[in-house]
Amino acid sequence: MTRPTPTFLRRLALACGSFVSILSQPGFASRVEGLRDEATAPAQPVPVEVPKPAPVVAPLREMPHEAALQLLGLLQRDARFIDFIEEDVASYSDTDIGAAARIVHEGCRKVIREHFSIQPLRSENEGSRITLAEGFDAASVRVTGNVVGKAPFTGTLSHRGWRASDTRLPKLAAGHDAAILAQAEVEL
Known part of the structure; x- marks a missing residue:
């Protein structure tokens, strides 16, 4: 049975939930990357010569989870991000979800x-239209479509990409439990 195409709002909710999972779960991020590679692969086998990134010399390391949890907590505090993602939006109208998405977008931004x-x-x-010279940085540019031969490649820039040049997460106090993303609230 074929699944119906998700609505815009369902895709928005999936994207937001996937964003958090990609940041906090390296295994999930690898699976998503594999799906993206499959989706952009040519329909028929085509010989491909794409520059390979330099071999990894240092062993892979696991990043501390506190920074991802801290970011998720900030998104919850200022955008009610988790509340939005965890809400079952099936019963709401697109107008209601769109209004909520504006609030979440503003807070996330x-x-x-x-x-x-x-x-x-x-x-x-x-x-x-841009040309990628031989030796281009394959870590910052992903070549998609009908990739045949070797650089230089000329194609259309479909996404500019993003780089974080600075991070200013607040310092955590000793004993702070970063896994508590939002305290439960009790009104007296």
């Missing part, structure tokens, strides 16, 4: 701008 400096990786406008 505030958190990102307050705690991160983010710049585009490419200066060209999306839709521009």
Whole structure:
């Protein structure tokens, strides 16, 4: 049985939930990356010569979970992000969900701008024709579509990419439990 195409609001909820899972679960991030690679792979086998990133010399390390949990807590505090993602929106109208999404968007944007400096990786406008020279940085540019041969490649920039140049997460007090994303509230 084929699943119906999700509505915009369902896709928004999936994107937000996936964003958090990708940040906090390295295994989930690897699976998503694999799905993206499958989705952009050519329909028929085509010989491909894409520059390979330099081999990893240092062993892989696990990043501390506190920073991801801290970001999730900030998104909950200022945007009610978790409340929005955990809400079953099936019974709400698109208008109601759209209004809620504006509030969540505004709060998420505030958190990102307050705690991160983010710049585009490419200066060209999306839709521009660009040429990738031999030896281009394959870690910051993903070549998609009909990739045949080796660089230089000429194509259309479909996404400029993003790079975080600075992170300003608050320091955590000793003993602070970052896994508590939002305290339960009891009104007396």
